[in-house]
Amino acid sequence: xxxxxxxxxxxxxxxxxxxxxxxxxxxxxxxxxxxxxxxxxxxxxxxxxxxxxxxxxxxxxxxxxxxxxxxxxxxxxxxxxxxxxxxxxxxxxxxxxxxxxxxxxxxxxxxxxxxxxxxxxxxxxxxxxxxxxxxxxxxxxxxxxxxxxxxxxxxxxxxxxxxxxxxxxxxxxxxxxxxxxxxxxxxxxxxxxxxxxxxxxxxxxxxxxxxxxxxxxxxxxxxxxxxxxxxxxxxxxxxxxxxxxxxxxxxxxxxxxxxxxxxxxxxxxxxxxxxxxxxxxxxxxxxxxxxxxxxxxxxxxxxxxxxxxxxxxxxxxxxxxxxxxxxxxxxxx
Amino acid sequence: xxxxxxxxxxxxxxxxxxxxxxxxxxxxxxxxxxxxxxxxxxxxxxxxxxxxxxxxxxxxxxxxxxxxxxxxxxxxxxxxxxxxxxxxxxxxxxxxxxxxxxxxxxxxxxxxxxxxxxxxxxxxxxxxxxxxxxxxxxxxxxxxxxxxxxxxxxxxxxxxxxxxxxxxxxxxxxxxxxxxxxxxxxxxxxxxxxxxxxxxxxxxxxxxxxxxxxxxxxxxxxxxxxxxxxxxxxxxxxxxxxxxxxxxxxxxxxxxxxxxxxxxxxxxxxxxxxxxxxxxxxxxxxxxxxxxxxxxxxxxxxxxxxxxxxxxxxxxxxxxxxxxxxxxxxxxxxxxxxxxxxxxxxxxxxxxxxxxxxxxxxxxxxxxxxxxxxxxxxx
Numbered sequence: 001x002x003x004x005x006x007x008x009x010x011x012x013x014x015x016x017x018x019x020x021x022x023x024x025x026x027x028x029x030x031x032x033x034x035x036x037x038x039x040x041x042x043x044x045x046x047x048x049x050x051x052x053x054x055x056x057x058x059x060x061x062x063x064x065x066x067x068x069x070x071x072x073x074x075x076x077x078x079x080x081x082x083x084x085x086x087x088x089x090x091x092x093x094x095x096x097x098x099x100x101x102x103x104x105x106x107x108x109x110x111x112x113x114x115x116x117x118x119x120x121x122x123x124x125x126x127x128x129x130x131x132x133x134x135x136x137x138x139x140x141x142x143x144x145x146x147x148x149x150x151x152x153x154x155x156x157x158x159x160x161x162x163x164x165x166x167x168x169x170x171x172x173x174x175x176x177x178x179x180x181x182x183x184x185x186x187x188x189x190x191x192x193x194x195x196x197x198x199x200x201x202x203x204x205x206x207x208x209x210x211x212x213x214x215x216x217x218x219x220x221x222x223x224x225x226x227x228x229x230x231x232x233x234x235x236x237x238x239x240x241x242x243x244x245x246x247x248x249x250x251x252x253x254x255x256x257x258x259x260x261x262x263x264x265x266x267x268x269x270x271x272x273x274x275x276x277x278x279x280x281x282x283x284x285x286x287x288x289x290x291x292x293x294x295x296x297x298x299x300x301x302x303x304x305x306x307x308x309x310x311x312x313x314x315x316x317x318x319x320x321x322x323x324x325x326x327x328x329x330x331x332x333x
Numbered sequence: 334x335x336x337x338x339x340x341x342x343x344x345x346x347x348x349x350x351x352x353x354x355x356x357x358x359x360x361x362x363x364x365x366x367x368x369x370x371x372x373x374x375x376x377x378x379x380x381x382x383x384x385x386x387x388x389x390x391x392x393x394x395x396x397x398x399x400x401x402x403x404x405x406x407x408x409x410x411x412x413x414x415x416x417x418x419x420x421x422x423x424x425x426x427x428x429x430x431x432x433x434x435x436x437x438x439x440x441x442x443x444x445x446x447x448x449x450x451x452x453x454x455x456x457x458x459x460x461x462x463x464x465x466x467x468x469x470x471x472x473x474x475x476x477x478x479x480x481x482x483x484x485x486x487x488x489x490x491x492x493x494x495x496x497x498x499x500x501x502x503x504x505x506x507x508x509x510x511x512x513x514x515x516x517x518x519x520x521x522x523x524x525x526x527x528x529x530x531x532x533x534x535x536x537x538x539x540x541x542x543x544x545x546x547x548x549x550x551x552x553x554x555x556x557x558x559x560x561x562x563x564x565x566x567x568x569x570x571x572x573x574x575x576x577x578x579x580x581x582x583x584x585x586x587x588x589x590x591x592x593x594x595x596x597x598x599x600x601x602x603x604x605x606x607x608x609x610x611x612x613x614x615x616x617x618x619x620x621x622x623x624x625x626x627x628x629x630x631x632x633x634x635x636x637x638x639x640x641x642x643x644x645x646x647x648x649x650x651x652x653x654x655x656x657x658x659x660x661x662x663x664x665x666x667x668x669x670x671x672x673x674x675x676x677x678x679x680x681x682x683x684x685x686x687x688x689x690x691x692x693x694x695x696x697x698x699x700x701x702x703x704x705x706x707x708x709x710x711x712x
Binding site: 001002003004005006009068204207208215216218219220221223224225227228229231232235236238239240242243245246247250251257261264265309310312313314315316317318319320321323324325328 | 334335336337338339342402591592595596598599604607609610611612613614615617618619621622625626628629631632633636642643646649650695697698699701702703705706707708709710711712
């Protein structure tokens with residue numbers, strides 16, 4: 001049992017963290033959001049690092065890594081709340097690599113890996129980055145289909161999260177193999193772990209510094225316990241998201257459970273942790289300039305892409321009951 | 334990242350499973366508490382003979398030299414097989430490791446071996462009526478008189494005292510210095526008339542715990558552990574072990590309880606109710622996240638020698654989840670889960686202690702806020 005990252009994964013994490021801290025500080029996120037467009041410079045650098053194809057085989061022009069490495073990059077994108085379509089595109093590529101037919105892989109993966117084209121992920125009601133994409137992965141319940149942009153009806157919608165482009169999307173889809181929807185959810189969950197961590201870090205910095213009644217507000221138990229709860233939810237989401245990323249690479253049998261765990265834990269955590277961050281900041285947290293709202297909005301939209309926690313809980317209850325029944329049956333035979 | 338057991342860990346688990354299948358103690362005897370205790374003590378003797386009693390202890394002290402992960406597997410498998418905890422669990426998990434860290438060669442020689450065989454049972458004398466979460470304010474006094482220590486005072490929440498030969502006792506030996514500095518850790522002999530043991534009846538109606546009353550109980554200098562005035566540091570070693578050891582056993586017990594409830598809910602067709610499915614699924618999530626987080630903590634300790642931020646969260650997660658689970662069971666199963674003496678009613682009541690024993694949730698949150706998150710000391 002080893003829950004640690006490999007040296008290579010740690011290195012990817014460090015590179016991603018430093019690059020995004022330098023190139024995508026909140027000033028840049030705000031600029032991109034207010035302009036309603038992605039930063040082309042940032043997009044170019046991310047492509048140069050090969051991250052759109054991080055989980056694509058070398059044969060198709062990718063980095064030949066997997067979902068764990070993808071998760072590492074996505075967590076950092078979430079931490080920076082970066083205004084980029086990389087989450088959608090790298091996830092779409094990784095999922096096509098893992099669950100696409102040979103034809104689908106050779107058609108889409110080279111152009112996605114090289115950054116010539118981008119991919120989108122979502123549902124019919126809410127798709128991230130579909131308008132500019134060449135290929136769209138649409139989740140419908142437990143299924144996930146591949147829709148070519150050229151044959152899709154994509155209608156942009158403006159959401160509360162202006163750091164990204166959303167749309168509704170419809171069109172005839174080609175099937176992907178089992179586990180495609182789970183892999184999409186696993187990837188989005190990883191981004192949300194980063195969102196949680198950033199909200200927690202910003203809150204800790206603030207409550208150590210901000211003084212009321214002559215003392216740092218972080219010395220009040222009501223505030224400290226709130227921060228402890230934020231940590232608990234962040235670490236819970238992290239445990240589940242790591243499990244899901246690992247299962248996507250190594251244990252397809254447990255992937256449905258792992259992805260439901262990750263989606264429910266990360267979706268719930270991100271909404272609560274970012275809301276808690278705003279509350280802990282007091283009045284300043286409610287302002288446009290405090291930047292917490294980008295995290296809160298990212299959390300809301302990503303959680304919507306994941307689908308309701310209630311559905312994931314119900315799936316988990318069924319998985320749990322089935323496991324109990326099968327072990328009872330095995331013991332009786 | 335590899336979330337499967339290594340070949341060595343799998344081999345350890347398989348060997349243990351085979352041993353447990355051969356040596357399972359059966360179900361707990363129905364008779365009185367003493368009989369159940371004798372049954373657990375007998376089970377520990379069998380564990381010791383098989384070399385399984387002190388898996389996490391170094392080989393030189395009679396242990397198996399298991400890794401942390403193997404030790405976790407040991408407790409998981411014990412729970413999975415529905416075997417009891419060894420009778421001397423406090424000796425194995427708390428007293429032994431504390432003596433290994435602070436004891437003299439003579440103390441290690443004298444005390445460790447009988448812990449493994451359950452020949453000498455241990456209890457823990459820390460909490461007092463007026464010193465619970467604020468342990469360092471404890472009032473039990475030990476004074477030196479003619480070369481002997483005389484202990485006077487009161488302890489509470491002492492489980493297994495009536496069976497114990499020894500007590501891990503923290504007493505105040507100096508009232509002139511700040512409260513953390515005047516404490517001394519004793520290995521106190523329980524077999525003396527100056528100690529009175531009274532069972533403490535809890536909300537379940539049973540008495541798992543006792544109150545202890547000391548009236549000039551005797552201790553010798555070679556029963557002081559870690560030096561006079563150093564008791565706070567020694568006690569922290571015991572408390573650190575308290576948080577680490579049982580997590581895996583309790584985590585599996587929680588899983589078993591949830592599995593029982595899932596099966597019962599399924600049998601009654603309740604999983605088709607979206608609200609029930611939502612709540613049961615959320616508990617499934619919490620149980621699995623608890624296990625994953627506990628293993629993440631182990632990786633951190635094995636790799637870096639100290640737990641990461643997740644290490645302080647598992648007891649908190651477990652205790653609240655166990656309370657939610659038993660409350661949901663009472664709601665789903667109706668009044669039959671509230672009958673006196675029933676299985677679920679016992680679990681419902683017992684779970685109320687979970688967020689208090691071994692550090693209240695409020696204290697755990699303070700610890701997380703101050704030591705993990707680096708916030709200023711709480712007001």
